Amino acid sequence: VNEKLQGYIDGTLAANERREVEAAAASDPAVRAELQGLQAYRAAIRAAGRGEAVPEEALSRRLREAAAAGRDCSKRPWWAIAAPVALAALMIFGWLTLTADPMRLNQTRTAAILEGPTPEQASVWVRQRTGMPAPTVEVPAAHLVSSRYGRGWACYDFEVGGHTYFLYMSEDHEPLRHGEEQDGFFVGPRGIGWIEGQLALYLRGGDPESRREFAETLRGALKTPVNSEL
Amino acid sequence: MPMIGRKGSFESKVRSELPVLYRVARRLCGCPTEAEDLVGQTLMKACRGWDGFDGRFLRSWLIQILRREFYDRRRQANAAPLVLDLEEIDLVDDGDWSAVDWKLAAERILDELDRLPEEYRLAVQLCDVEEMSYEEAAEAMEVPIGTVRSRLYRGRAQLRQRLSAFVAEEEVS
Numbered sequence: 001v002n003e004k005l006q007g008y009i010d011g012t013l014a015a016n017e018r019r020e021v022e023a024a025a026a027s028d029p030a031v032r033a034e035l036q037g038l039q040a041y042r043a044a045i046r047a048a049g050r051g052e053a054v055p056e057e058a059l060s061r062r063l064r065e066a067a068a069a070g071r072d073c074s075k076r077p078w079w080a081i082a083a084p085v086a087l088a089a090l091m092i093f094g095w096l097t098l099t100a101d102p103m104r105l106n107q108t109r110t111a112a113i114l115e116g117p118t119p120e121q122a123s124v125w126v127r128q129r130t131g132m133p134a135p136t137v138e139v140p141a142a143h144l145v146s147s148r149y150g151r152g153w154a155c156y157d158f159e160v161g162g163h164t165y166f167l168y169m170s171e172d173h174e175p176l177r178h179g180e181e182q183d184g185f186f187v188g189p190r191g192i193g194w195i196e197g198q199l200a201l202y203l204r205g206g207d208p209e210s211r212r213e214f215a216e217t218l219r220g221a222l223k224t225p226v227n228s229e230l
Numbered sequence: 231m232p233m234i235g236r237k238g239s240f241e242s243k244v245r246s247e248l249p250v251l252y253r254v255a256r257r258l259c260g261c262p263t264e265a266e267d268l269v270g271q272t273l274m275k276a277c278r279g280w281d282g283f284d285g286r287f288l289r290s291w292l293i294q295i296l297r298r299e300f301y302d303r304r305r306q307a308n309a310a311p312l313v314l315d316l317e318e319i320d321l322v323d324d325g326d327w328s329a330v331d332w333k334l335a336a337e338r339i340l341d342e343l344d345r346l347p348e349e350y351r352l353a354v355q356l357c358d359v360e361e362m363s364y365e366e367a368a369e370a371m372e373v374p375i376g377t378v379r380s381r382l383y384r385g386r387a388q389l390r391q392r393l394s395a396f397v398a399e400e401e402v403s
């Protein structure tokens with residue numbers, strides 16, 4: 001009923017549904033009171049939200065500044081705009097090439113973040129959202145800050161003794177092969193990875209020594225979900 | 231720059247959207263100075279991107295730029311993360327809209343609105359305060375229409391619960 005009433009005040013119901021709500025409100029005092037409550041809510045929140053002071057003068061100045069900056073930009077010859085852009089692009093490309101991580105699993109932007117989950121919640125959430133058999137990771141000394149995912153990857157963010165670590169996971173094992181193999185780990189300049197069942201796991205953050213130590217702890221603490229289809 | 235066919239000049243078209251942009255920025259930042267600055271930066275970016283704007287839903291397009299700018303800033307400041315996805319939280323809606331005294335001071339209503347999780351707060355601000363359609367809000371928030379509907383529904387329910395509790399406390403005291 002509540003959903004219908006909200007649809008009614010939002011104007012999203014079809015004509016016959018609107019008539020149903022109106023008939024229910026006319027015959028049932030409880031429905032009528034609820035509808036009136038919702039309408040009063042809409043009026044109150046609109047009045048409160050729109051009643052806030054707006055610094056019109058300052059915003060007009062900002063708009064003039066933005067428009068003037070745009071005009072300046074359009075007056076310049078094309079090469080005066082293109083040259084700095086090309087130079088910046090070249091520098092970024094150079095920097096990315098020099099600092100590229102050959103084992104990087106995270107290739108796409110973050111789609112969603114879950115803050116402060118328990119290890120169990122993080123695992124269930126990633127599994128539900130990505131279909132990956134994300135493990136549960138319980139390490140008493142490590143605080144699980146958040147879990148994240150994007151297309152084809154997920155990540156748990158940990159804080160351990162002042163260091164931040166990022167445990168990436170993906171079903172694509174290939175990037176790990178760029179690392180040097182050492183005792184079942186793939187070690188690169190920026191991270192350390194290993195394969196756990198279907199997943200490639202890749203730990204970044206901290207310094208190489210503490211990272212290796214934490215990777216070993218993690219590897220022993222992973223609990224792969226029994227049923228990954230939720 | 232821009233005198234662009236049916237879209238008109240940037241300055242004349244965007245002027246009427248300034249109060250909306252500021253109010254949305256205010257809901258996101260909480261602080262008036264920061265909100266003004268966020269709107270300023272949004273306008274700069276919007277002006278630069280005016281040629282690429284498709285002429286549809288100007289308000290949604292501007293709010294989209296504002297949101298992205300806000301999240302970029304927050305990410306740079308290393309504060310909270312990009313998007314807090316709260317879809318898993320179950321909300322039992324057993325409330326009663328008529329139980330709230332809507333003559334409550336506007337300040338109290340806005341305080342409670344500001345305490346809502348960010349995505350719910352934005353849905354309520356766009357749909358209930360600014361009266362944007364689900365479609366426009368979806369465009370501004372870059373989510374499907376169904377997500378706007380559920381965030382709005384949950385945001386309203388939380389708001390009502392909190393304000394009902396406040397009214398009850400007031401009555402007791």
